[in-house]
Amino acid sequence: MGITIGVLSLKGGVGKTSVVSALGDALSGFGRKVLLIDGNFSAPNLGLHLNIIDPEVTIHHVLMRKANASKAIYKLENFDVIPASVSGRPINPLKLRNRIRRLKENYDVILIDSPPALNEEALGVILASDGLIVVTTPDYPTLRMSIKTIRIAKQRGLPIIGLVLNKVHSRNFEMDINDVENMTEVPVMAVIPHDINVLKALSEFVPSTTYKPQSDASVEYKKLAATLIGEKYKETKFKDFFRRTPRRHEINREIYYERIFK
Numbered sequence: 001m002g003i004t005i006g007v008l009s010l011k012g013g014v015g016k017t018s019v020v021s022a023l024g025d026a027l028s029g030f031g032r033k034v035l036l037i038d039g040n041f042s043a044p045n046l047g048l049h050l051n052i053i054d055p056e057v058t059i060h061h062v063l064m065r066k067a068n069a070s071k072a073i074y075k076l077e078n079f080d081v082i083p084a085s086v087s088g089r090p091i092n093p094l095k096l097r098n099r100i101r102r103l104k105e106n107y108d109v110i111l112i113d114s115p116p117a118l119n120e121e122a123l124g125v126i127l128a129s130d131g132l133i134v135v136t137t138p139d140y141p142t143l144r145m146s147i148k149t150i151r152i153a154k155q156r157g158l159p160i161i162g163l164v165l166n167k168v169h170s171r172n173f174e175m176d177i178n179d180v181e182n183m184t185e186v187p188v189m190a191v192i193p194h195d196i197n198v199l200k201a202l203s204e205f206v207p208s209t210t211y212k213p214q215s216d217a218s219v220e221y222k223k224l225a226a227t228l229i230g231e232k233y234k235e236t237k238f239k240d241f242f243r244r245t246p247r248r249h250e251i252n253r254e255i256y257y258e259r260i261f262k
Contacts, residue, residue, distance in 0.1 A: 004100075004110040005161065005228070006039070006129030009136060009154075011145040012116035015166045016073055016135045017045045018198055018208060022114045022218070025207035026225035028078040032108040037100065038084040039125040040115040041093060047083030050076060051205035055083045062099050063091040069100055076180070078210070080107075093124030100128060109229065120146060126153055131161045134186065138165055138174040143183050162189030162252060164224070169194050177248045187252040190224040192217050227253040230261035 001141045003138075005062070007023075009016045020036055020186050028034045038046035038059060047055055052074055059082050061067035088183070096112075103110060114125040126132065132153050136146040165180060165188050177188050193216050201211035209218040214236070226233040 001106040002033075002107040002109055004090065004104060004112065004128060004130045006125045006132045008112060008114045008122065008125065008132055008134050008149050009116055009142075009146065010122065010149050011142050012135075014116075014135050014137050014142060015192075015198065017049055017113050018202065019133075019135050019164055019166060019192070020046065020111050021049050021207040022198075022209045022221045022261055023116050023192075023225060024079045024109075024111050025209040026218070026221040027109050027111075027229065029209075029222065030225060030227055030229060030231050033106070034079040035082065035103060035110045035113070036079060037110060037112045038140045039080045039093075039096065039121065039128070039188045041084055041091060041121050042115060044084035045085055046081065046113045047074075047086070049202060050081055050083075050207075052081060052083045054086065054152055058083050058085040059096075060089040060091050061084040063093070063095050065099075066087065069185065078207075093121045094127065096124040097128035118152070122149075123152070126158060129158060131159045133161050133189070134184075135166055136180070136184075137165045137167050138180060140175065143175065144178060145186055147167065150184055155207055160186050161228070162187045162256070164188075164190045164192060165249075166192045168192060181248075187251055187255070188249045189256065190220050191247075191249050191261045192220050223253065227239045227257050230257065 007020050024034045038044045055141045057067045057072045062069045074081045112125050115121045195217040196210040198208045201208040223233045
């Protein structure tokens with residue numbers, strides 16, 4: 001039985017859909033069967049990221065009981081996708097959990113993209129998930145919205161796996177990882193550096209981890225993916241062999257690994 005992970009952010013522009021795409025690709029690199037679902041029903045983007053432009057059958061049809069979930073699956077090279085209808089259709093987002101439940105029998109990991117809003121669609125993703133990853137950027141306005149996301153998840157009793165700190169420039173005008181964790185009371189599980197290759201990958205309709213597999217951002221996705229499925233990532237970059245002091249998010253990943261898989 002697989003695990004379903006909702007990827008959330010209540011603020012647009014943080015790169016959430018790119019995170020879903022890259023993380024799904026990274027998970028598949030460990031031999032796992034991965035499904036991505038677009039839970040942003042009003043303004044879907046996941047299919048557009050992956051060159052699924054005008055899908056005939058979508059998650060909207062599944063929620064309206066016009067199609068079985070298996071009929072809405074589009075198979076890509078490294079993972080599968082259930083896109084949403086770009087035109088949008090009237091659906092009940094709170095039925096998502098029941099309509100995709102049986103898919104967990106066929107996949108190791110299901111990632112659900114979510115809308116950048118506090119609405120029924122986001123709640124539907126939360127309720128359909130076994131655990132949550134919150135994507136944020138290291139600035140105060142975005143973190144304030146992330147705290148709202150975390151509060152809702154905790155009220156629903158859902159485990160929050162951690163934060164993905166995205167588009168990080170590593171400059172002194174950004175909040176550091178300690179400030180982020182103090183504000184949110186949630187561990188940072190990955191720090192994804194700002195990388196122009198993410199935009200280049202988008203123009204090619206592929207995950208950034210496929211477009212530039214050895215970039216610092218791609219390696220960080222692979223390390224997070226390994227942690228989520230109980231694998232150990234083997235360092236391949238020369239500089240990483242000689243870094244003696246682990247960074248905060250690396251410690252958090254190790255703590256998660258020991259807690260869940262030991």
